[in-house]
Amino acid sequence: xxxxxxxxxxxxxxxxxxxxxxxxxxxxxxxxxxxxxxxxxxxxxxxxxxxxxxxxxxxxxxxxxxxxxxxxxxxxxxxxxxxxxxxxxxxxxxxxxxxxxxxxxxxxxxxxxxxxxxxxxxxxxxxxxxxxxxxxxxxxxxxxxxxxxxxxxxxxxxxxxxxxxxxxxxxxxxxxxxxxxxxxxxxxxxxxxxxxxxxxxxxxxxxxxxxxxxxxxxxxxxxxxxxxxxxxxxxxxxxxxxxxxxxxxxxxxxxxxxxxxxxxxxxxxxxxxxxxxxxxxxxxxxxxxxxxxxxxxxxxxxxxxxxxxxxxxxxxxxxxxxxxxxxxxxxxxxxxxxxxxxxxxxxxxxxxxxxxxxxxxxxxxxxxxxxxxxxx
Numbered sequence: 001x002x003x004x005x006x007x008x009x010x011x012x013x014x015x016x017x018x019x020x021x022x023x024x025x026x027x028x029x030x031x032x033x034x035x036x037x038x039x040x041x042x043x044x045x046x047x048x049x050x051x052x053x054x055x056x057x058x059x060x061x062x063x064x065x066x067x068x069x070x071x072x073x074x075x076x077x078x079x080x081x082x083x084x085x086x087x088x089x090x091x092x093x094x095x096x097x098x099x100x101x102x103x104x105x106x107x108x109x110x111x112x113x114x115x116x117x118x119x120x121x122x123x124x125x126x127x128x129x130x131x132x133x134x135x136x137x138x139x140x141x142x143x144x145x146x147x148x149x150x151x152x153x154x155x156x157x158x159x160x161x162x163x164x165x166x167x168x169x170x171x172x173x174x175x176x177x178x179x180x181x182x183x184x185x186x187x188x189x190x191x192x193x194x195x196x197x198x199x200x201x202x203x204x205x206x207x208x209x210x211x212x213x214x215x216x217x218x219x220x221x222x223x224x225x226x227x228x229x230x231x232x233x234x235x236x237x238x239x240x241x242x243x244x245x246x247x248x249x250x251x252x253x254x255x256x257x258x259x260x261x262x263x264x265x266x267x268x269x270x271x272x273x274x275x276x277x278x279x280x281x282x283x284x285x286x287x288x289x290x291x292x293x294x295x296x297x298x299x300x301x302x303x304x305x306x307x308x309x310x311x312x313x314x315x316x317x318x319x320x321x322x323x324x325x326x327x328x329x330x331x332x333x334x335x336x337x338x339x340x341x342x343x344x345x346x347x348x349x350x351x352x353x354x355x356x357x358x359x360x361x362x363x364x365x366x367x368x369x370x371x372x373x374x375x376x
Contacts, residue, residue, distance in 0.1 A: 033135035039172030055190035076206035107215025129274030132250035220257040244328035278311025302326030
């Protein structure tokens, strides 16, 4: 079967709740930057948003996609790709209970639970951000008719890129993101071309009707029984998921979802360093033998499991994350107490996703690989 690779990147942008003014209290530059970034990470929305976003393609960083984003005050969201023509009509809808990504050309619908079903993790993410980045203000800019304040996040690890966030200070909406490698100029990741904050958005905009969509439905869901025993203690996906205690570069586990139906059996483990999000997919190695790496992913095997690390970070960073999972898989075979987290430990550490995030990589029929690079 031919390899399907629509290279969908759908970024989702946080809108913040109104924060209390600082009064006359002195705030350092780093604290002002932290408070502004907190508004962007927060999932408690203060405004409806309709925006047109230009975003660099994950497969060709010299070309850009255009995506319409609609967000309601109560956290519902719709994102539709309008350019290039090869991806036109691809969209994601989050109605607050589930999130569905429709791929009309492939006749595939990817369904997962809405992140809003889990507790808000904003404070946890900002604390993780402060642990891994030095924050400062970087001036201001004018983007899409809005005044933006620039927050510069410099990573404590030299292997990661500096990130420049252009944030609408009034609403917390992220208007532009740039990344900067050591010794290079800022590189545009995405930019708002148009943005409005309407008083109302038609509720029908966020309705999901799976019955109206043709083709295969692939469903990932969270389960408290991630380690529920099947035959001989093996989960129904055919292997025991690997959830390392320690990850490099300050990354932590964020969320885990499982698909145990049909030929798509796998686990998607979300990780974050506070700002960057990634997904580590896990498949039975026997069922994923024909899987090949694509741009933005790193693949490796360990203890009968094929791992796919998908994240918008340098290859050297993905490789070290991959090694951490492979080593955790090896240890779990020899010394269970120091291997993957127990179910109770996992659910103590699980954080909600403050932004809807689509499946980054998916194994499709006959071992071919369908690519969906990660959201920001």
